[in-house]
Amino acid sequence: MILRRTTLAGALALTRAEIADMFQYRVVLFLYSLWEVVHPIVYLAVWGAIAGEGDVGGLRLSDFAAYYLTFMLVSHVTAAIEIYTFGPMIQQGELSPHLLRPMNPVWVAAARNISYKSVSMLLLIPVWIGLVIILRPTFSITAGSALLFVVALVVAALLSFLVGTTFALLAFWTTRSFSFWEIWIGLTFLLGGQIAPVELLPGFVQNLATALPMRYTLGFPIEVLLNRLDAGELALGFVLQFAWLIAAALIVRTVWRAGIRQYSAVGA
Amino acid sequence: MPPDISVRQLVKHYVVPERAGGLRASFRSVLRRKHRLVRAVDGISFEVERGEVVGFLGPNGAGKTTALKVLSGLLHPTDGQVDVLGYTPWDRRAEYLSRITLIMGQRQQLFWDLPAADSFLVNKAVFGIDDAVYKRTVDLLTELLDLGDLLTKPVRQLSLGERMKVELAAGLLHTPRVLFLDEPTIGLDVTMQQRIREFVTAYNAETGATVLLTSHYMADVKALARRVIVIDQGKLLYDGALAGLVQRYAPHKTITVHLERSVDLPDLNGQAEVLSVEGLQVTVRAGKDDAPEVTGRLLTQLPIADLSVEDPPLEEVIDQVFRGDGP
Amino acid sequence: MRILRIVSAFLRAAILKETAYRAELAGNLLRSVINIGVAVGGLAVVFSHTSELSGWRLEQAMVLLGVYYLVQGIVQTALSPSLNEVVSEVRKGTFDYVLLKPVPSLLLSSTRRFVVWHVADVMLGGAIIAIGLIRLEAQITVGIAAVFVGVMVGGVAIVFSIWLALTTLVFWFVRVENITMIFQLFFDTGRYPVEIYPFWLRQLLTFVFPVAFITTVPAQTITGREPLVAIWLAPLIGILALLAAARFWRIGLSRYTSASS
Numbered sequence: 077m078i079l080r081r082t083t084l085a086g087a088l089a090l091t092r093a094e095i096a097d098m099f100q101y102r103v104v105l106f107l108y109s110l111w112e113v114v115h116p117i118v119y120l121a122v123w124g125a126i127a128g129e130g131d132v133g134g135l136r137l138s139d140f141a142a143y144y145l146t147f148m149l150v151s152h153v154t155a156a157i158e159i160y161t162f163g164p165m166i167q168q169g170e171l172s173p174h175l176l177r178p179m180n181p182v183w184v185a186a187a188r189n190i191s192y193k194s195v196s197m198l199l200l201i202p203v204w205i206g207l208v209i210i211l212r213p214t215f216s217i218t219a220g221s222a223l224l225f226v227v228a229l230v231v232a233a234l235l236s237f238l239v240g241t242t243f244a245l246l247a248f249w250t251t252r253s254f255s256f257w258e259i260w261i262g263l264t265f266l267l268g269g270q271i272a273p274v275e276l277l278p279g280f281v282q283n284l285a286t287a288l289p290m291r292y293t294l295g296f297p298i299e300v301l302l303n304r305l306d307a308g309e310l311a312l313g314f315v316l317q318f319a320w321l322i323a324a325a326l327i328v329r330t331v332w333r334a335g336i337r338q339y340s341a342v343g344a
Numbered sequence: 345m346p347p348d349i350s351v352r353q354l355v356k357h358y359v360v361p362e363r364a365g366g367l368r369a370s371f372r373s374v375l376r377r378k379h380r381l382v383r384a385v386d387g388i389s390f391e392v393e394r395g396e397v398v399g400f401l402g403p404n405g406a407g408k409t410t411a412l413k414v415l416s417g418l419l420h421p422t423d424g425q426v427d428v429l430g431y432t433p434w435d436r437r438a439e440y441l442s443r444i445t446l447i448m449g450q451r452q453q454l455f456w457d458l459p460a461a462d463s464f465l466v467n468k469a470v471f472g473i474d475d476a477v478y479k480r481t482v483d484l485l486t487e488l489l490d491l492g493d494l495l496t497k498p499v500r501q502l503s504l505g506e507r508m509k510v511e512l513a514a515g516l517l518h519t520p521r522v523l524f525l526d527e528p529t530i531g532l533d534v535t536m537q538q539r540i541r542e543f544v545t546a547y548n549a550e551t552g553a554t555v556l557l558t559s560h561y562m563a564d565v566k567a568l569a570r571r572v573i574v575i576d577q578g579k580l581l582y583d584g585a586l587a588g589l590v591q592r593y594a595p596h597k598t599i600t601v602h603l604e605r606s607v608d609l610p611d612l613n614g615q616a617e618v619l620s621v622e623g624l625q626v627t628v629r630a631g632k633d634d635a636p637e638v639t640g641r642l643l644t645q646l647p648i649a650d651l652s653v654e655d656p657p658l659e660e661v662i663d664q665v666f667r668g669d670g671p
Numbered sequence: 672m673r674i675l676r677i678v679s680a681f682l683r684a685a686i687l688k689e690t691a692y693r694a695e696l697a698g699n700l701l702r703s704v705i706n707i708g709v710a711v712g713g714l715a716v717v718f719s720h721t722s723e724l725s726g727w728r729l730e731q732a733m734v735l736l737g738v739y740y741l742v743q744g745i746v747q748t749a750l751s752p753s754l755n756e757v758v759s760e761v762r763k764g765t766f767d768y769v770l771l772k773p774v775p776s777l778l779l780s781s782t783r784r785f786v787v788w789h790v791a792d793v794m795l796g797g798a799i800i801a802i803g804l805i806r807l808e809a810q811i812t813v814g815i816a817a818v819f820v821g822v823m824v825g826g827v828a829i830v831f832s833i834w835l836a837l838t839t840l841v842f843w844f845v846r847v848e849n850i851t852m853i854f855q856l857f858f859d860t861g862r863y864p865v866e867i868y869p870f871w872l873r874q875l876l877t878f879v880f881p882v883a884f885i886t887t888v889p890a891q892t893i894t895g896r897e898p899l900v901a902i903w904l905a906p907l908i909g910i911l912a913l914l915a916a917a918r919f920w921r922i923g924l925s926r927y928t929s930a931s932s
Binding site for chain 2: 173175176337340
């Protein structure tokens with residue numbers, strides 16, 4: 077896909093309009109944001125109850141607080157919503173108007189993703205600041221880790237978007253794409269740093285988590301920011317994150333092309 | 345100058361799963377699906393010259409919409425060649441998409457909660473429209489469609505007809521050279537249908553754009569298209585002037601007479617059939633070839649105040665065509 | 672008896688509809704298995720670092736998780752489909768048809784739709800409870816079982832009441848389609864024993880938004896743990912909640928102005 081100048085301008089204009097549109101739904105968005113607050117709090121409570129005054133695998137209560145508070149923001153930035161936005165568009169035949177424009181409809185999904193996050197982030201931040209005051213985490217952040225964090229976070233968001241888009245595109249062939257997506261969600265829960273930081277996973281599961289892509293959409297940026305990784309782990313992590321990003325981009329391109337062929341063969 | 349649209353032996357078949365009703369049948373269909381081949385478009389050819397307005401007619405499921413979707417690049421045909429403005433539509437080249445538009449009934453691409461002006465700006469960017477050209481086009485469309493302040497109201501507050509006008513405008517911002525209109529007046533009230541018709545005529549005159557439109561409403565076709573293409577079950581039945589369609593397919597004429605006083609009707613020799621007698625107004629129907637003779641006889645044998653000979657309504661003619669009992 | 676006939680007619684229709692799409696059914700069952708498998712996996716990860724979580728052993732926490740899925744399954748089979756329908760009907764104005772039927776509106780509104788395949792969650796939840804109890808080598812007497820059932824019924828009554836109350840809000844605020852998310856938000860805290868939460872949150876989840884009575888208390892009764900509160904409170908709160916919610920429904924109904932469109 078060659079990036080045309082008008083494509084970029086179009087995507088920008090689309091994002092602006094989407095943001096204006098999103099503001100109409102702030103109450104719903106606020107509820108969705110709360111969702112992203114409740115789950116980390118539950119995990120934090122679990123690990124807090126175990127750690128008590130001591131530690132679990134070297135992590136103290138305040139470390140868990142830092143991990144799961146960072147988690148709230150990271151999971152928000154990297155959330156993939158394409159199965160709810162792009163998938164139904166394909167299923168309900170709403171793709172046609174977008175196909176008539178000289179711009180790949182994946183940009184429509186991207187614009188919606190960005191606008192959803194920027195609006196709901198505004199609602200989430202005050203809640204988050206309140207929680208930081210209550211939970212008193214110790215963030216062990218350095219300038220270097222913050223810088224690397226930004227890179228890891230951006231790549232994680234991109235990777236997550238591409239994964240979400242891939243699952244949404246399955247709607248070209250099946251009405252059950254949501255079930256496949258739930259499998260991904262389940263794996264991310266276990267291996268992505270959700271139920272526990274990846275470093276607390278038992279031996280071979282931890283290796284699995286390092287190799288598979290889920291951690292690179294969620295847990296990895298948190299570990300980078302909080303300095304939980306040594307130089308070797310950091311290097312390996314970035315190599316694998318970029319590798320998965322490239323793989324995901326190729327997969328989306330292939331699936332999109334096959335999907336559009338299917339769409340234009342059986343009827344729009 | 346080559347024609348804007350050239351379609352040769354276009355074929356589009358679908359395979360659709362079939363399922364009988366009932367619990368047992370649905371269980372069986374999980375195991376063994378039956379399939380059926382739908383010949384939505386089955387070998388049609390036609391050409392449309394630059395600036396022509398052509399009506400695309402046919403009953404529901406005739407393949408009109410499928411054909412339009414192939415022409416606008418949404419569907420791959422099963423077979424055949426299509427050339428629009430020198431492009432093959434389903435290559436979906438950006439340059440091609442920038443030169444055409446497809447407007448489908450209520451299928452909207454506008455942001456529901458935002459004023460249409462915001463959606464317009466998105467299209468402006470997507471199609472890479474210059475500021476000056478954009479302004480000129482919006483002014484023209486506002487004038488032709490009488491948009492007034494509709495562009496600044498959230499789309500959800502617009503009535504059905506207003507939304508259709510705005511939708512039309514959105515689809516025309518990039519001043520396409522070829523317009524595919526699929527049921528542009530469906531669900532609108534009579535006044536609004538009229539307005540949309542006038543707009544399409546004016547737009548065609550103003551910009552010289554080529555228009556291919558489908559509609560349920562014969563009034564649309566009568567007002568807009570001098571030429572019609574009739575398809576049924578995927579096959580082309582007729583391609584030519586609207587008047588010719590009536591000539592060819594209308595099997596009879598309707599003769600209405602106003603009598604000066606009440607008298608018995610003469611023997612019509614079995615050449616005509618009396619449709620109604622309402623007071624002094626008598627309506628009879630005669631075969632096309634017999635009409636002159638019947639008229640003559642009525643004129644000589646009855647005290648006539650007024651007489652008119654008309655073709656049957658277009659709807660009736662079309663109906664005749666589709667039932668296949670025309671000549 | 673007429674009520675029973677009506678409900679069973681709705682149920683029958685739902686079963687027929689569901690079995691008509693066997694492929695869907697298989698997909699949905701697989702989904703339930705994965706969901707619950709992942710949740711148990713999460714417990715295993717947590718308990719790889721500890722032998723007890725706020726006094727709960729792995730097997731006891733499993734029983735609690737089982738109770739969670741059992742209730743979740745009941746909600747999604749029998750409660751949420753009907754009540755969600757109410758929300759959309761009030762918005763569209765078609766709720767009129769419900770009121771025109773010669774059946775109490777609350778009954779009709781809460782028993783019209785069933786999504787049968789969620790029964791899988793109920794069964795899998797039951798299976799996890801059973802596995803947990805077997806590994807605990809718990810002695811389940813008829814008495815304990817009876818108390819457990821009583822407490823569970825109380826819990827489901829509380830869930831129904833909360834859900835009904837949230838739904839009733841539609842009579843005031845037409846755009847509440849996502850309000851029931853609030854329930855799920857709180858309910859998700861019930862996957863783990865309420866004791867893990869800090870004091871204030873525990874109070875909130877016990878007395879204000881009584882998730883504790885829905886999962887923690889039933890799991891305690893049957894795994895023989897120290898009760899959090901007097902057990903007879905559970906059915907009592909259930910009954911009180913039901914009465915309050917039904918009263919609220921009637922108030923809401925009196926506010927109903929059918930959308931004139």
